[in-house]
Amino acid sequence: MNYGISNLSIIPVRKEPSERSEMLTQILFGEHFELREQIMGWTNVKLEFDGYEGWVDSKMITPILERAKRKIENSPMAVTSDVITIVPVNDEQNLMLVAGSSLPVWRPYLKQFSVTRDTYLATGEVVYGDLKNPREIAITQALKYFNAPYLWGGRTPFGVDCSGLTQIIYKMIGIKIPRDASEQVKIGRALSFVDEAKPGDLAFFDDEEGNIVHVGIMWKRNKIIHASGQVRIDNVDQFGIFNIDTQRYTHKMRVMKQIIESNGTD
Numbered sequence: 001m002n003y004g005i006s007n008l009s010i011i012p013v014r015k016e017p018s019e020r021s022e023m024l025t026q027i028l029f030g031e032h033f034e035l036r037e038q039i040m041g042w043t044n045v046k047l048e049f050d051g052y053e054g055w056v057d058s059k060m061i062t063p064i065l066e067r068a069k070r071k072i073e074n075s076p077m078a079v080t081s082d083v084i085t086i087v088p089v090n091d092e093q094n095l096m097l098v099a100g101s102s103l104p105v106w107r108p109y110l111k112q113f114s115v116t117r118d119t120y121l122a123t124g125e126v127v128y129g130d131l132k133n134p135r136e137i138a139i140t141q142a143l144k145y146f147n148a149p150y151l152w153g154g155r156t157p158f159g160v161d162c163s164g165l166t167q168i169i170y171k172m173i174g175i176k177i178p179r180d181a182s183e184q185v186k187i188g189r190a191l192s193f194v195d196e197a198k199p200g201d202l203a204f205f206d207d208e209e210g211n212i213v214h215v216g217i218m219w220k221r222n223k224i225i226h227a228s229g230q231v232r233i234d235n236v237d238q239f240g241i242f243n244i245d246t247q248r249y250t251h252k253m254r255v256m257k258q259i260i261e262s263n264g265t266d
Contacts, residue, residue, distance in 0.1 A: 003068075004043075005032040006028060006030060007116075012056070013047075014055045017044075025164070027056070030097075030102030031047065032064065032104070038058065050176065072105060075104065078128035079101065079103070079171055080097050081099060084099075085098075085099075134173035135260055138260070139225075142217050142225045146233070150229050150231075160227050165225075165227045166181075181212050184204070185204045185255065191257065198258070199220055202256065216241070218236070219233065222237060239252070240252045
């Protein structure tokens, strides 16, 4: 078996095969990946969702066959949108899914999904299919992360970094974007003025060397939702992010990008 899936709420992905190594990202429930090199209880994986690579504890992997992988990829993408979703397994056990988790082999009319041979009944809110108002949904979901603590490599409401937040919010509206801000900035259409930005567009910020180091989600009236210390709302203009608590600029504006298609989303 050359593929695996997360049957756990969260799997940390590390830079090196060690618990002490830096966490690069997290695999959420239902996300699948390619299994590569193995070393002393650790497996190097490549995530299907964004191509990210790193090391995970082999005990956390649920192997799947290639035909199961194909079945997952041929099914509509369904994603949990509640901060926490409790899915019953039996009378004694539950699955605890964080927002942004994938529900493989989604069957919308039955509200069921499957992992390997197990089938579960989904509870809570699930987003899937063609959405009529993706911008509104993006903001609604982003606000659920308000005050979530900043965590390098995090992708959950209990710890998230700036690009993890934007990636997960876009996943909830059916759009795959890269994991890192430096890659996210390469897609979409550039906007010239802050007033052009619509709710759900992304704004990118750079350092003195011109490297993209931060990203946030544009909201209404020159507001931005972003993860800096915690997920917060600040003011934003052509110069950058103006922290409403410290009353100073904290991030220098580089570019704003429209990734959500305009048709039916305004």
